[in-house]
Amino acid sequence: MTYSCIACGYRSAKWMGFCPQCRASEGLVQISDKPSRPLRTSPGPIPLAKAGGATVARVAVGMGEIDRVLGGGFVPGAVVLLGGEPGVGKSTLALQVAGALAAGGSKVLIATAEESAEQVGLRAERLEIDGNEIFLLAEADIDDILGAADQLRPDLLIIDSIQTVIAAEVGTAPGSVTQVRECAARVMRYAKDSGTAAILVGHVTKDGGIAGPKTLEHMVDVVLYLEGESESGLRGLRSLKNRFGATHLMGFFEMAHEGLREVADPSAAFLADWRGAVPGTLAFPTVEGRRPVLVEVQALAAPTTVPQPRRSVRGVEPSRVHQMLAILDRHAGLSFADQEVYVNVVGGLRLTEPATDLPVALALASSRLDRPLGPLAAWGEVGLTGELRAVAHETRRVEEAARLGIPTSVAPHKGTRLGIREALDLALPGWQEQLEPRR
Ligand code: TYD
Ligand code: MG
Numbered sequence: 001m002t003y004s005c006i007a008c009g010y011r012s013a014k015w016m017g018f019c020p021q022c023r024a025s026e027g028l029v030q031i032s033d034k035p036s037r038p039l040r041t042s043p044g045p046i047p048l049a050k051a052g053g054a055t056v057a058r059v060a061v062g063m064g065e066i067d068r069v070l071g072g073g074f075v076p077g078a079v080v081l082l083g084g085e086p087g088v089g090k091s092t093l094a095l096q097v098a099g100a101l102a103a104g105g106s107k108v109l110i111a112t113a114e115e116s117a118e119q120v121g122l123r124a125e126r127l128e129i130d131g132n133e134i135f136l137l138a139e140a141d142i143d144d145i146l147g148a149a150d151q152l153r154p155d156l157l158i159i160d161s162i163q164t165v166i167a168a169e170v171g172t173a174p175g176s177v178t179q180v181r182e183c184a185a186r187v188m189r190y191a192k193d194s195g196t197a198a199i200l201v202g203h204v205t206k207d208g209g210i211a212g213p214k215t216l217e218h219m220v221d222v223v224l225y226l227e228g229e230s231e232s233g234l235r236g237l238r239s240l241k242n243r244f245g246a247t248h249l250m251g252f253f254e255m256a257h258e259g260l261r262e263v264a265d266p267s268a269a270f271l272a273d274w275r276g277a278v279p280g281t282l283a284f285p286t287v288e289g290r291r292p293v294l295v296e297v298q299a300l301a302a303p304t305t306v307p308q309p310r311r312s313v314r315g316v317e318p319s320r321v322h323q324m325l326a327i328l329d330r331h332a333g334l335s336f337a338d339q340e341v342y343v344n345v346v347g348g349l350r351l352t353e354p355a356t357d358l359p360v361a362l363a364l365a366s367s368r369l370d371r372p373l374g375p376l377a378a379w380g381e382v383g384l385t386g387e388l389r390a391v392a393h394e395t396r397r398v399e400e401a402a403r404l405g406i407p408t409s410v411a412p413h414k415g416t417r418l419g420i421r422e423a424l425d426l427a428l429p430g431w432q433e434q435l436e437p438r439r
Helices: 064-070 089-105 117-126 142-152 177-194 266-270 318-332 354-368 394-403 418-428
Strands: 003-006 027-029 077-086 110-113 134-137 154-161 197-203 220-227 232-244 250-258 261-262 281-288 291-303 311-314 339-345 377-380 407-412
Touching: 027 142, 027 318, 064 089, 064 117, 064 220, 064 250, 064 339, 077 089, 089 134, 089 197, 089 261, 110 117, 117 134, 134 142, 142 154, 142 177, 142 232, 142 418, 154 177, 154 232, 197 281, 197 394, 232 266, 250 266, 250 291, 266 291, 281 354, 291 354, 291 394, 311 318, 318 354, 318 418, 339 354, 354 377, 354 418, 377 418, 394 407, 407 418
Parallel strands: 077 197, 077 220, 110 134, 110 154, 154 197, 281 377, 311 339, 377 407
Antiparallel strands: 003 027, 220 232, 232 250, 250 261, 281 291, 291 339
């Protein structure tokens, strides 16, 4: 028997009245070590040269954007975590994947612990999915779900969601770290034993999510996140981890009445409402995988008299924005001490590249000085001494900006030794004359 903490998932071989890891005072709960099915017998050591063999077999879904992100399709026995905020479209995407696979002759089992079979059925009708090879199970007990899968032998098992299924012996509520991990571990075991691929749908809250799918990322084979703002129709599907292919690939969709539609030209979609010639906005050609995508980066600086002005950031790391504010202050004399600051990436995409620094800094300066940047693209990392650092994929970025009709870009080349002041000279000529003398 093993004992586990409800709050943090800490495991121990003996019972304790409190958790030594997170100090929760509830005491540890008992969980079963018994595998849900007998493990496959190990083949023993094999020569490394024989281990790779043929390339991994994959079952293509038949939806280009999904197959691209998965690296060509589903690998039998692979477990895929599909995360995203509630309402972003995970259930819709999972159902469409089921529909596409079924259309190609695969059998799919959807275990729906969150919605009723009727609700899923209605959605399938609306999406015009032929349900003949798709089976529904409205069930929350993970052993019952895996039992049903064992009988049906589907090619793909979808569990929607991993936070609402339960392993009965684990005496904690659905969605707790212990439950989520235990249920996922049983699905992993089942998938590896049977060769069935699985999708675990997981909800993530805006702040990253507690007790959520984050704790599963190291266990599963593939981690996909669906992101985008519920209001705007655009969605990005990002691969954060893939044991069978490249990561940081992105697929783009649009939420339409008939479900998620693949977007052939995401740059054009992201820039659809762009007004290039107003202060505080510019285009940033980000590269996801090897694919350049132009997104709009916005900033707003507004005067305020409160002692600790508000900083509100969406789509980039808040710490990077704070760093850009400090760099603009220290190296360019642009102070935001009496300004509220808002930074936003239009369309709900999350930018993690260091190349996001310069567009954020320029958007901030443009709003602070109330001067438009014109239709401009920018990219580059900004260091603490105000130096600009070149980033990869320069040609791809230039070409993507040009393709979308943005002729001018500000970006550091390797070895040019430019600083943030020179970038401001190029983007906002004469900016220094606008500075108020320091008190
Ligand atoms: P859903 O897949 O239920 O999101 P999640 O499983 O991530 O919580 O769908 C989210 C939203 O998408 C829902 O509010 C309605 C909308 N939607 C459409 O706009 N068109 C459609 O065809 C479908 C099925 C849903
Ligand atoms: Mg859902």
